Amino acid sequence: MSTLFSLDNRVALLTCGLTGYGWMIAEGLAEQGAKRVYVADKEPCTPRTVLDEEEQSQLDEIYKKIIHIQCDITTEEGREKLFCEISALEPSINILVNSSLYNSEGWEEVIKYNLEAPIKITEKFLPLLKASTNPDEGTSISTEQMYGKVINISTVDGINPPQVANFAFSSSNAGINHASKSFAVQYIRHKIVVSSITVGLFNTTPNEVNPANRLQVTQRIPAKRLGHKDDIVAAITYLASRAGDYCVGTHIVVDGGVSEIRG
Numbered sequence: 001m002s003t004l005f006s007l008d009n010r011v012a013l014l015t016c017g018l019t020g021y022g023w024m025i026a027e028g029l030a031e032q033g034a035k036r037v038y039v040a041d042k043e044p045c046t047p048r049t050v051l052d053e054e055e056q057s058q059l060d061e062i063y064k065k066i067i068h069i070q071c072d073i074t075t076e077e078g079r080e081k082l083f084c085e086i087s088a089l090e091p092s093i094n095i096l097v098n099s100s101l102y103n104s105e106g107w108e109e110v111i112k113y114n115l116e117a118p119i120k121i122t123e124k125f126l127p128l129l130k131a132s133t134n135p136d137e138g139t140s141i142s143t144e145q146m147y148g149k150v151i152n153i154s155t156v157d158g159i160n161p162p163q164v165a166n167f168a169f170s171s172s173n174a175g176i177n178h179a180s181k182s183f184a185v186q187y188i189r190h191k192i193v194v195s196s197i198t199v200g201l202f203n204t205t206p207n208e209v210n211p212a213n214r215l216q217v218t219q220r221i222p223a224k225r226l227g228h229k230d231d232i233v234a235a236i237t238y239l240a241s242r243a244g245d246y247c248v249g250t251h252i253v254v255d256g257g258v259s260e261i262r263g
Contacts, residue, residue: 005241008033011090011132012240015073015121016099017041018066020204021153021232023048025097028233029240030065034095037065040082042072073100073117074109083124092131094146095240096122098176099153107168114172119179122150126190133191148192149240152180156200159259173198177251184249195239195247200255202227222257 012029016022018039027048029037039045045068050056069085072078086093098118104110129148157166158173180196187194201217203226218224235252238244253259 004243005237006033007095007237007241008035010034010094010240011092012037012095012097013040013086013093013125014038014097014099015040015118016097016101016153017043018045018048018068020101021099021199021202024202024204024229024232025099025153025236026066027059027062028229028236029095029097030062032233032237032241035065036067036090038086038093039066039068040071040073041068042070042078044068044070073121074112076120079117079120079124082121083128087128090128093125093128094132094148096125096129096148096150097153097236097240098122098150100176101153101155101173103166103169105168110168111172111175114169115175115179118152118176122183122194126187126192129187129192130190146191147242147245148187148190149244150180150183150187150192150194151236151239152176152194152196154196154198156198156253156255156259159198159253180251181249188248193239193245193248195244195250195252197232197235197239198251198253198255198259199232200227200253200258202232220258221255222261225256227254227256 012034014026018026026037026039047063048059069082071081100114100118102110102113132148134146154173154176157170158177162170177196180194184194231254235254239247
C-alpha cells in the first residue's frame with residue numbers, strides 16, 4: 001500500500017506553464033516523488049517564492065526537479081521542439097498532464113490552445129509514453145505493471161453552460177473531456193491510461209480572489225471555500241500513480257460541488 005500512490009522515479013510533462021493551476025500541479029508531482037517534471041510554456045517560467053525561509057528552502061529543492069522548456073504548444077514547430085528536447089534527455093515519460101486553460105474572446109486561438117494542442121501533444125508523445133510501460137508483465141495492479149498516464153485538465157464550464165457568454169472556452173473544455181474518453185479506449189491497448197480532471201474555483205494566486213469579495217465568491221460554492229493545492233494534487237496523484245491504473249476514461253470533478261448546482 002505504501003507504494004500504491006507513489007510517483008517515485010516517474011518522469012512527467014506538464015503543458016501549461018507555472019501560472020494558474022500549473023504551479024500546484026508541477027510542485028505536487030515533484031513532492032510526490034517524480035524525479036523530473038518538464039514544464040512546457042512559450043513564456044519564461046518563474047519559480048514560486050514565499051516569505052518563510054524554511055518553506056522557501058523546501059521550495060528551492062522542489063524546483064530543482066522542475067525543468068522549463070520554452071515552446072509554443074499551439075504550433076507543430078513548437079510541439080516538435082518540445083518532443084525533440086525531451087526525447088534527447090529521456091528514453092520515456094510516465095505522465096503527461098495537459099492543462100491548457102487559455103481564455104480570450106478569439107474562437108480560433110482558444111480552440112487551438114485548449115483543444116487542438118492537447119490532442120496533438122498526446123498523439124506526438126505516444127512513443128515516449130509507450131516506452132514507459134512494461135506490457136509483458138502481469139495482469140493486475142499487485143504485479144507492479146507499469147502504465148503510462150495521460151491526464152487532461154478542464155474547468156466546470158465544460159460540464160455546465162457558463163453564466164456568461166464564453167462559447168470558445170466552454171466548448172474547448174467540453175471537447176477535451178470527450179477527447180479524453182476517446183483517447184482512453186484507444187490508448188489502453190498500449191497500456192496507457194487516459195483520464196481527466198475538472199476543476200472549479202481555486203486560490204491559484206494570493207490575489208486570485210480579492211479579500212473584499214471572497215465571502216461572496218465562496219458562498220456560491222457548496223463547500224464554502226476555494227480549492228487548495230492539496231485538492232488538485234490529491235486527484236493528480238491518484239490518477240498518475242498505480243492506484244489509478246484501472247481508471248480508464250475516468251473523469252474526476254474537483255470543484256467543491258459547483259457543477260452540481262449549475263445548469
